[in-house]
Amino acid sequence: MGEAVLAGSLRAGVVPAHVVATGRRAGRVAEVAERHGVRGILDNVEAVRDADVVVVAVKPKDVAGLLASVGDALAPHAVVVSVAAGLSAAFFEDRLPAGQPVVRVMPNTPAAIGAGMSAVSAGTHASAADVATVLAILSGTGDAVEVPEAYQAAAGALAGSGPAYMFYVLDALAEAGVAVGLSRELATRLAVQTMLGSARLVAETGEHPALARERVTSPGGTTVQGLRALDAAGVRAAFIAAVEAARDRTNEIAAELEA
Ligand SMILES: NC(=O)C1=CN([C@@H]2O[C@H](COP(=O)(O)OP(=O)(O)OC[C@H]3O[C@@H](n4cnc5c(N)ncnc54)[C@H](O)[C@@H]3O)[C@@H](O)[C@H]2O)C=CC1
Numbered sequence: 514m515g516e517a518v519l520a521g522s523l524r525a526g527v528v529p530a531h532v533v534a535t536g537r538r539a540g541r542v543a544e545v546a547e548r549h550g551v552r553g554i555l556d557n558v559e560a561v562r563d564a565d566v567v568v569v570a571v572k573p574k575d576v577a578g579l580l581a582s583v584g585d586a587l588a589p590h591a592v593v594v595s596v597a598a599g600l601s602a603a604f605f606e607d608r609l610p611a612g613q614p615v616v617r618v619m620p621n622t623p624a625a626i627g628a629g630m631s632a633v634s635a636g637t638h639a640s641a642a643d644v645a646t647v648l649a650i651l652s653g654t655g656d657a658v659e660v661p662e663a664y665q666a667a668a669g670a671l672a673g674s675g676p677a678y679m680f681y682v683l684d685a686l687a688e689a690g691v692a693v694g695l696s697r698e699l700a701t702r703l704a705v706q707t708m709l710g711s712a713r714l715v716a717e718t719g720e721h722p723a724l725a726r727e728r729v730t731s732p733g734g735t736t737v738q739g740l741r742a743l744d745a746a747g748v749r750a751a752f753i754a755a756v757e758a759a760r761d762r763t764n765e766i767a768a769e770l771e772a
């Protein structure tokens with residue numbers, strides 16, 4: 514996820530020479546540095562010194578240790594951006610020097626190609642200008658929206674995890690195509706473009722998805738039978754259960770790590 518945000522920031526106009534990427538493995542850091550033309554090092558303390566923006570993209574369980582090691586080296590104005598699922602801005606603020614600005618972001622992996630969706634929330638000490646800086650950086654990752662922090666778990670459950678649900682649907686649709694006699698290659702091509710086109714149609718027309726669905730569904734036709742099968746299998750309820758489960762797990766992670 515860190516590399517996706519890095520790629521997006523460069524797309525947004527951040528100068529590669531102004532970026533320092535860190536990681537745990539030298540090979541991986543060198544690979545990222547070379548791919549994006551940024552400086553890659555293994556020393557987090559050196560990386561954050563003089564930084565205006567510090568993006569923390571390690572697993573939630575590794576955040577506390579990382580903050581303990583870099584906190585003292587941060588410039589007071591440095592905006593610490595968290596993409597860690599579940600961890601509150603307060604989790605960061607409690608482990609950083611008093612007054613450090615923190616902005617919490619829930620991105621998703623299509624950020625890697627500039628087609629991501631991020632939910633952004635200010636911590637206690639982050640100013641509107643700090644949030645604007647983060648939104649500007651994220652503009653190269655796709656769409657980004659500011660939400661109250663109370664919505665972060667829900668937004669992450671829908672959009673942060675959402676690509677996995679979409680890939681699941683694509684895989685299932687392609688499999689369905691194979692089941693009715695198409696080659697896997699053709700079925701995948703049909704499924705992918707259908708998902709892409711349907712999302713774009715709703716995005717570009719602003720039409721309610723239910724109305725867009727009705728337009729496809731001719732009386733006595735084929736689609737209504739397909740939709741009946743989806744309803745009979747409880748697919749709508751399954752999506753609601755999936756988002757609720759991911760939301761609940763987000764809150765569990767927070768409770769485990771903040772305890
Ligand atoms: N994968 C996804 O779709 C999304 C992930 N996130 C969040 O992004 C964060 C990262 O997730 P992934 O990219 O999936 O995990 P990942 O395991 O692929 O990436 C984490 C990277 O951090 C490095 N790392 C660990 N400790 C480090 C340290 N002390 N210093 C420098 N580098 C260190 C690891 O070597 C690894 O390369 C997590 O907090 C996750 O909740 C958020 C939204 C979506």
Ligand SMILES: O=C(O)[C@@H]1CCC=N1
Nearest residue numbers: 597598669673674675
């Ligand atoms: O599965 C996870 O924990 C991360 C957070 C959102 C997407 N992937």
